[in-house]
Amino acid sequence: MADRIIQLKKTVEAAPDESRYRIKYAELLNAAQLTAVTHRGGPILVIAGAGSGKTRTLIYRVARLIESGVPPGAILLLTFTRRAAQEMLRRVGQLVGDRGGEVAGGTFHSFANTILRGHGGPIGLQPNFTILDRGDMEDVINLIRTRMGLGSKERRFPKKGTLAEAISMARNKNRALDAELEADFAHLAEYRAEILALAANYDSYKRERGLLDYDDLLHRLAELIKHHAPTRQRLADTFRYIMIDEYQDTNAIQAELVRLLAATHRNVMAVGDDAQSIYSFRGANFRNIMDFPKLFEGAKVLKLEENYRSLQGILDLANEVIARAPEKYTKALFTRRAGDLRPLLVRTADEHTQSRFVAQRILELREEGVELGEIAVLFRSSFHAFDLELELQRRDIPFVKRGGFKFIETAHIKDVLAHLRVVANPSDAVSWLRMLMLAKGVGHRRAERMIEEMAGAAAPERALGAAAAKAGMRAAAAVEGCARLAALIGALRGEGRRPADQLAEVMDYYGPILREAYPDDYPKRERDLEHFQNIAERYRSLESMLADMALEPPNDSIGDVLATAPEEGYVTLSTIHSAKGLEWHAVFVIWAADGRFPGPMSVGAEEIEEERRLMYVASTRARDELYLSYPIYMFDRAMGYVMGRPSRFLEELDAAVLPTALVQEEEPD
């Protein structure tokens, strides 16, 4: 017997009543963008090609949610740098007014930091925990390695950097260290047992002393959400809409956090571009973004392919570069921008000629009316720009350099910070160690014994003198030095002090030590410290200053010239990694030479593919003009001067896509 058929009527979703909204979304966005922006709830993945209005889409989505009545505080915008978050929230503010400022935004790490300081109690965290940066992490590992007697044998135990890398990589990929060693550090197989023991000791060392490294921030937050139902509930109730930018550069633990945060409401939008995944050294995998629909079953997937940034010539090059990747999931970029300017592959005699070419072209651009702020020079590695920096300085071209060297990681800044960190967290043994070793007559052995003696003391500085005596310190000068240190720490611990004043006080103590330790270049270091003093003026609490220094250290080093000519803007010198998400009228990519880009460290096929994506990112930063240059003579440590060849990603390209040019000295008259 046949069932009777009941016909369900097709339900037509009522078109949203656009008159409710002040912003004319349909006029400001293309169809794909509009779909993403007006997406109300549930998981959605937006694959956004370079320059396709990714940021714009995120900003308008936030505005749309707010206009739809979602409280700004219920929106969480996770970005790759806090700079990116601030910029986006500023633009949201322009659209919807002050309420935009209530949107929660930042990096995964800064978000974790905030939550853990406020609600970390249930998993045994004090709010004053110290964040270890990579250098601190290596210091601790080194300490433990020495303690375990692993360094001093005839067998060469791996160095702290390698150990830190393996331990951190395992945690970023959210897998057991054992498995990570087997997969990616096969050459360390013979030390497997010792490394596992060391990692366990490293972990307990941190837990006992209120120390969290970068990976801990993410893992402890995941732990908190998983094991503490009230917090889980509160977070889910608070952050009801989650958006993640640059999703292609998230790693396993970050994906896990996204899953946990969005588990109840599933209102999560991820935005990214697999072709721009350039952070595998941090455990990111470009395949993660394709797995998003697995993480959130039934996720809507959307592509933005129209490019609004670059001339077609630049897109042709970028498309060609990425088309040669063996594995790719997406799209060909296209634009409607008119103009037939092509990128240019520029050959120069040597590195210095390259620098002179770049400097000269920058000056010409300025003559043509291009602002310096609309010009960038990009490179694979920070040191590639050294020669250019000198040339720009010589010609009084103001610039800022982003990426690479961070002044926060220099020894003198870390020394000064150590004094402040023990004030914030007296059980921070890493900082005690660093600080005590600066004192006369104290090496790592005595410092460690003193730290043990002081452990648990309510006011460690008062126990300092006795601890020094117990550690066998006799010399009058050394005893006096410890007394001064104790007095300093005692004074710093006073209530309600301004960080800047505390820092000034540390400087009184540290100044002479600095001069003695670096007799040849202490003036430069003193200038760094003055700069640091200026930064400290911005903070009202020591804790927030220390957290910021670890989570987003001041990254720009401003060329000396800038001070004299800030009003005309400045050229940006940046690593490609730090140029992510940015764009300029004219972009130079220097050292586009095989052996530099890709660099000598890229050997495996996976690494080469990442370098390829890096080239893709670099070239898509340009709107109108793109110059890729390389020197014909380049110095190689092993082989002396060798003939430079263009980067393999550019070499096979048709001259129609990438015309070439040779830089020549002007003929003498």
Add this chain to the structure above:
DNA sequence: CTTCTCCCTGTTTTT
């Protein structure tokens, strides 16, 4: 145990 000196290595990218 600390400090000084010499030698050697090894050199991306970043939260």
Add this chain to the structure above:
DNA sequence: CAGGGAGAAG
């Protein structure tokens, strides 16, 4: 080319 590590002297 500099910073770290190892080895020797104080």
